[in-house]
Amino acid sequence: MTKLDSILHEYTKSHVIRYANRFDSRVHFDRSLIKTATSLGLLEKIFTNSRNSPEGLHALAISTEEVSKYCGNTRNFFLVSCGMFGKTLERYQGENDYLNNVYSQIKIGGAIGSVAYTETGGNTNPKSLKTHLSKIADGSFILYGHKTWITLGGIADFFLVTCLYEGELAIAVVPSLAKGIKIDLIDSLAGNRGSALADITFDKVILDKNQILPTICSESSWPAFEWIFSVGRVYAASSAIGLTKSCISMCFDRLNSRHSLGKKFIENQIWQQELAKANSQLRAVEAIRNVALDYLGNNKYVFLNSDCTIAKNLGAEIAIQSSQLNLKAHGAFGYLENEEPNRLLREALSFEFIEGSSLVLNKKIFSQLVGNLIVNKGNK
Structure with a gap:
């Protein structure tokens, strides 16, 4: 994983952070980001030789999390093209030459999937x-x-x-x-x-x-559909985690540099409580996300949707809350359109609806809870 960390450090420092504002102002995604990811060996970490490997799933989660700290457009490439599109083909391609060819193009950065x-x-x-x-x-x-x-x-x-x-x-x-x-x-x-x-x-x-995508269920394509959305949700959660980390760090730095009545803002107990709360929620979502990744890698469908759904749902909440906290810490400066706090808030708000709206996910979680309660009562 050390190798992956060094690749991501080089990728974000030299090819994402410097150009984040430019990427955010364009309509088209910059394909040079894919070429760079390929040349650095980043896509090799995501698409391993072992089909649907846990290592590849975790590498993609870490990559999505890291780039989400700096640029939502770059994040969406990893979430959609590598995750929802690439990982789905990796799972379902089988002996199909056409799907194998498309997957081969995706894994080497020769094509973008949507x-x-x-x-x-x-x-x-x-x-x-x-x-x-x-x-x-x-x-x-x-x-x-x-x-x-x-x-x-x-x-x-x-x-x-x-x-x-x-x-x-x-x-x-x-x-x-x-x-x-x-x-x-x-x-x-x-x-x-x-x-x-x-x-x-x-x-x-x-x-x-x-x-036509083959399925693991002869009756319908529901398992494939659920897989696509489960992958999307767990990587949306990873993206929310990365954005939250960026907000917390930015908020801390701002509070540490601002003064009022002779002391730093960060010395105020209320701000300390807010940051501690945000960090605790962040760790909880990380833990759920990691469990969901393990289930994805081991094909445990009994738990799959529940943990992926919860991770994404809670991830959206902490991303929005932390971005709002960061905005408050920056005061009027945070509302300037081209400044980072404003951009992070705009990106955080999108987590409410990407890969399933929070309202839909809450209903899904509730339905699963009710189902479990009924089953448990029936077994007594």
Whole structure:
């Protein structure tokens, strides 16, 4: 892991921190970040030779956490392209030559993957999907539909598209240059402007059966769908952890440098209590995130969604709380648009809805709790 730490230090210091403001002001993600990550050997740590290895999952978590301290756009590349797209293909590619080829491009930094699941109106409920596949006489498929708010959608080489086929959930891998795809960039964002969010229309896109993601469950694609979101949630939690660490550190430095009535702000007991509380919550989320990573690596579906969901949900809370605390510590200076406290707050607020809104996650956690209580009562 020491090697990974040194790679991340070089990557963030020389290629992320210096250009974070520039990355945040653009509509397009800077592909040089991928080339650099590849040349430093960072992607080799994430995509190991061992299929879906725990080491690779943890390396990706640490990488996502580290870059999240400095730049949300860079974070989104690791979270979406490496995590939700790359790790899904790593798990499900099997003997499929097409998926193997796409995965090979992702793992060496030769391509960017994007996950297209949000429908018009912001709906992510798979039971309400309107994007759909239809089979035609020659055995091929036709894809119709519209997706919105797709992270990296404006620059992706491949999309992982959730859709319906004969009333059942299906997931397809679609090249962005396929005939019938229209991509419109969304350039009115308050934060993460360099993540190249886009609206995507699929109009009579022809797909081969090899482009349909195989599943580990013969009945439906639900396990694959749950896997994608579980991966997204655990890395969203990692991102929230990184941002929270940055906020706490920045807040401490500011309080340590400001004075009032002859003493430093940091000497005030109220501020000390607030920082202690933030740090305690941070450690709790880290612990849950690490448990979730272990379950992901060991395919323990009984616990998978619960811990990934809780980690992401609590991660969003501590990211927002710590960014607000940091803003208060900086006073009026913190509200300046181009200063770090303001940027961190904008990025923290996005954790409320990425990879499942907090409202949806709370309902999911409650449902699991009720289910466990009913089972336990039935066993008595």
